[in-house]
Amino acid sequence: xxxxxxxxxxVLVVDDEVDLxxxxxxxxxxxxxxxxxxxxxxxxxxxxxRTRYDLVLTDMRMPDGEGLELVEFVQAQRLDIxxxxxxxxxxxxxxxxxxxxxxxxxxxxxxSLEQLRTLVKSALNLEExxxxxxxxxxxxxxxxxxxxxxxxxxxxxxEKLARSQAPVYVSGESGSGKERAARxxxxxxxxxxKPFVAVNxxxxxxxxxESEFFGxxxxxxxxxxxxxxxxxxxxxxxxxxxxxxxxxPLAMQVKLLRVIQERKVRKVGSTVEEPVxxxxxxxxxxxxxxxxxxxxxxxxxxxxxxxxELKMPPLREMGDDIVLIAxxxxxxxxxQNGQEAPSFADDALTALRRYAFxxxxxxxxxxxxxxxxxxxxxxxxxxxxxxxxxxxxxxATGGADCPLQDYLDRVERGAIQDALEKTGGNRTQAAKxxxxxxxSLRYRMDRLGLAGKDRDD
Ligand SMILES: Nc1ncnc2c1ncn2[C@@H]1O[C@H](COP(=O)(O)OP(=O)(O)OP(=O)(O)O)[C@@H](O)[C@H]1O
Numbered sequence: 171x172x173x174x175x176x177x178x179x180x181v182l183v184v185d186d187e188v189d190l191x192x193x194x195x196x197x198x199x200x201x202x203x204x205x206x207x208x209x210x211x212x213x214x215x216x217x218x219x220r221t222r223y224d225l226v227l228t229d230m231r232m233p234d235g236e237g238l239e240l241v242e243f244v245q246a247q248r249l250d251i252x253x254x255x256x257x258x259x260x261x262x263x264x265x266x267x268x269x270x271x272x273x274x275x276x277x278x279x280x281x282s283l284e285q286l287r288t289l290v291k292s293a294l295n296l297e298e299x300x301x302x303x304x305x306x307x308x309x310x311x312x313x314x315x316x317x318x319x320x321x322x323x324x325x326x327x328x329e330k331l332a333r334s335q336a337p338v339y340v341s342g343e344s345g346s347g348k349e350r351a352a353r354x355x356x357x358x359x360x361x362x363x364k365p366f367v368a369v370n371x372x373x374x375x376x377x378x379x380e381s382e383f384f385g386x387x388x389x390x391x392x393x394x395x396x397x398x399x400x401x402x403x404x405x406x407x408x409x410x411x412x413x414x415x416x417x418x419p420l421a422m423q424v425k426l427l428r429v430i431q432e433r434k435v436r437k438v439g440s441t442v443e444e445p446v447x448x449x450x451x452x453x454x455x456x457x458x459x460x461x462x463x464x465x466x467x468x469x470x471x472x473x474x475x476x477x478x479e480l481k482m483p484p485l486r487e488m489g490d491d492i493v494l495i496a497x498x499x500x501x502x503x504x505x506q507n508g509q510e511a512p513s514f515a516d517d518a519l520t521a522l523r524r525y526a527f528x529x530x531x532x533x534x535x536x537x538x539x540x541x542x543x544x545x546x547x548x549x550x551x552x553x554x555x556x557x558x559x560x561x562x563x564x565x566a567t568g569g570a571d572c573p574l575q576d577y578l579d580r581v582e583r584g585a586i587q588d589a590l591e592k593t594g595g596n597r598t599q600a601a602k603x604x605x606x607x608x609x610s611l612r613y614r615m616d617r618l619g620l621a622g623k624d625r626d627d
Pocket of ligand 1 (some may be wrong): 313314316342344345347348349351352413454495532535
C-alpha cells in the first residue's frame, strides 16, 4: 500500500466541519504523515475496520454520534491505536470523559497548531517507547518490586497509563510506593527521555509557591535578580509529580486549575503566558475526596486531577512480596555497606509476614537498616527486627481502619505462608500440617491472593 511504500505513518482525521478537517489535514501532511478523513462516526468505524492507522484524531460532536464512541470502539476492538479527541472550548467534561474511556489526549478548540504538533509527535512516538516497557524494566531496574496479584494489577494499570497523557491521581498509604509508581508511569511512556520533576507541595512556603511553580521575571520582587523557571518549565515535555497535593493552599489550587485548563503558565511579574506541555501526576496519603467534602480541596481541581486513580496497595496486602522486597532491600543495604547479605532466620520471616506495616515499604526499609546494624552479620533474627508490638496488636485488631476480617485474614495468611515455607511450597503437605483439606487450602489461598505457588502437588 501507499503507506508502506512511502513508509509514512497514517492518521485518520474525523470531523464534520470541513474547514477544521482541512486545517488538520494540511498540518499533518506538512509533518510528513499520510492522512485520511472521515466526516462522520460510521465512516470512521468502517475505515478503522479496513486500514491500520497510527493515530485517530476525532472531533467530539458529529452528526451521527460522539467522538467518544470511537474511543470506545478502538478499545473494544483492541485496535491499540491512540485516539485524541477535539473538544469544544470550555467543555472539560467531555475531555475528562474521553480520557477516562481511554483517549490518549485531548485538544480544546480553537485548536492550537503547536499543541496539535506536540500531541501528534508524542502519540506517534508511543509504539517505540512503550510496548512492554513496564516488563522491560525488570528486576533491579523496575522501581516497583513484587509479584502479588495486588502489585500485578498496579503494573497492568501503569502500562495502560503510560500509553495516555491523562492526569493520574495515585492514592495509597504513606510509604506505599506512590512516587515510585509515578516514576514508572513516566519511564514507561513517551516522555521517558524528558524530565520527571517531583514536588512536595507540603514543603513549599505559601508565599513562594507561585514563583516556585511558574517561575518569575527579573525584578518581579526584591531579590529577583534574573529570570527564573519554575517547576512547570523545568518539567517541559516530561512529567510533573505533585506529591501531597492536598497540602496546596486554596489560592494556589485556583492557579493550578487555570494552568490545567489553559495549558499555559505565566511567570510572576510577566505579562505573557507561555504554553506548557507537562503531564500531571499527583498523590497524597490523605483521602482527597474527604478533603473536598471538608472544603479544603476544590472539587473542580479534584475532578481534573483525578481523571484516573491508581491505588497503591498497603504492604500488608502484598502477601509473599513482603519477603521478596525484604530480601531485595537487605541485599541492597549489605552491598552499600560492602558486606555479604545476611539471611533471615525463620522467626524473622514469620514476624515479617505477620506484621501489619503501618509505614509500608519505607518502614520495612528503615527496619532492615536497623536490623542489619544489630545483627551478627550472618543472620537477621526476629529480635533484630525490633517490630513494634502495635503493628501486631492494636493496629491489627482495633479501629475502624482495620476491621476484624482484615486481622483474621492476616493471621490466616501468616499460618498458610508458614506451612508452605516449611513444606517447600508443597500444598498437599501444607494442608496436612494445617489440618485442612487440600481443596480448603486451595480455596483459602485463592481468597487471600496467595495462588500460583503450586510446586509439586
Ligand atoms: N513495590 C516496591 N518495591 C520496591 N521498593 C518500594 C516499593 N514500594 C515502595 N518502595 C520503597 O519505599 C519507599 C517509599 O516509597 P515512595 O516514596 O514511593 O512512597 P510514597 O507512597 O510516595 O510515600 P509518601 O506517602 O510518604 O510520600 C521508597 O524508598 C521506595 O524505594
